[in-house]
Amino acid sequence: MPEGTAVSRMFAGIAGRYDLANHLLSGGIDFHWRNRLAAKVRAHAPNNLVDLATGSGDVAFKLREKLGPNVEIQGLDFCEPMLDQARRKRDEVASYEGINFDFGDCMALPLPEASVDAVTIAFGVRNFEDRHQGLEQILRVLRPGGRLFILEFSQPDNWFRPFYYVYLKAILPRLAAFTTGDKGAYDYLAGSIEEFPSKDTLTEQILQAGFASVEATGLTASIVAIHEAVKAP
Numbered sequence: 001m002p003e004g005t006a007v008s009r010m011f012a013g014i015a016g017r018y019d020l021a022n023h024l025l026s027g028g029i030d031f032h033w034r035n036r037l038a039a040k041v042r043a044h045a046p047n048n049l050v051d052l053a054t055g056s057g058d059v060a061f062k063l064r065e066k067l068g069p070n071v072e073i074q075g076l077d078f079c080e081p082m083l084d085q086a087r088r089k090r091d092e093v094a095s096y097e098g099i100n101f102d103f104g105d106c107m108a109l110p111l112p113e114a115s116v117d118a119v120t121i122a123f124g125v126r127n128f129e130d131r132h133q134g135l136e137q138i139l140r141v142l143r144p145g146g147r148l149f150i151l152e153f154s155q156p157d158n159w160f161r162p163f164y165y166v167y168l169k170a171i172l173p174r175l176a177a178f179t180t181g182d183k184g185a186y187d188y189l190a191g192s193i194e195e196f197p198s199k200d201t202l203t204e205q206i207l208q209a210g211f212a213s214v215e216a217t218g219l220t221a222s223i224v225a226i227h228e229a230v231k232a233p
């Protein structure tokens with residue numbers, strides 16, 4: 001697992017070009033993935049929610065669009081330059097007013113026990129220094145019956161793997177170097193995706209952290225998956 005300070009430093013280096021790289025490298029399909037995540041959250045009508053590893057805030061904004069202004073939304077991240085991007089985008093759009101973006105490390109969440117109806121985290125769990133500790137922290141801050149929604153890369157369906165890994169290892173780091181000027185960060189991305197567990201293994205790890213149930217949904221030939229986990233009522 002990568003060291004937290006190294007991860008934070010890496011994202012600080014690409015913060016200004018993160019959104020552009022994201023949309024370009026995913027061919028724009030990241031919009032669809034965030035939409036699916038937000039639709040799943042909306043089905044449970046939370047009163048408050050926290051978006052962890054919020055980065056430049058795109059999940060928090062999508063949640064505001066789908067859930068409306070009455071749901072309290074807070075984004076947390078441990079990389080200030082990424083949070084600055086989120087705050088700048090929030091301040092440009094009137095309907096995003098009231099979304100708070102604050103410093104917070106998922107290894108020690110600055111939130112009271114049982115205080116949150118729903119937690120989202122997109123493309124963050126993969127970077128945790130200690131995945132079990134992060135999942136336990138999320139369980140602690142969720143209310144009984146509360147839900148965790150993880151959007152993360154997964155292991156793609158067998159038929160798609162050869163194409164995907166050629167893209168991931170040969171094309172993506174070069175495209176990323178062109179977009180962000182930091183090939184190293186995207187070599188790391190390719191490696192961390194390759195090592196990340198399958199849907200079944202991540203489900204098992206979430207249950208081991210103490211969640212009562214987990215449902216996994218693969219998207220786009222399971223390039224990514226949404227894991228929806230419930231804290232016991």
Ligand SMILES: C[S@@+](CC[C@H](N)C(=O)[O-])C[C@H]1O[C@@H](n2cnc3c(N)ncnc32)[C@H](O)[C@@H]1O
Pocket residue numbers: 004007008011022052053054055056057058059076077078079082104105106107121122123124127128129
């Ligand atoms: C790939 S970006 C994802 C950003 C955003 N969720 C999205 O979907 O575009 C990963 C983010 O996770 C943050 N991050 C990684 N580990 C973290 C931790 N332990 N605590 C807080 N933030 C973390 C990084 O700083 C970075 O902003």
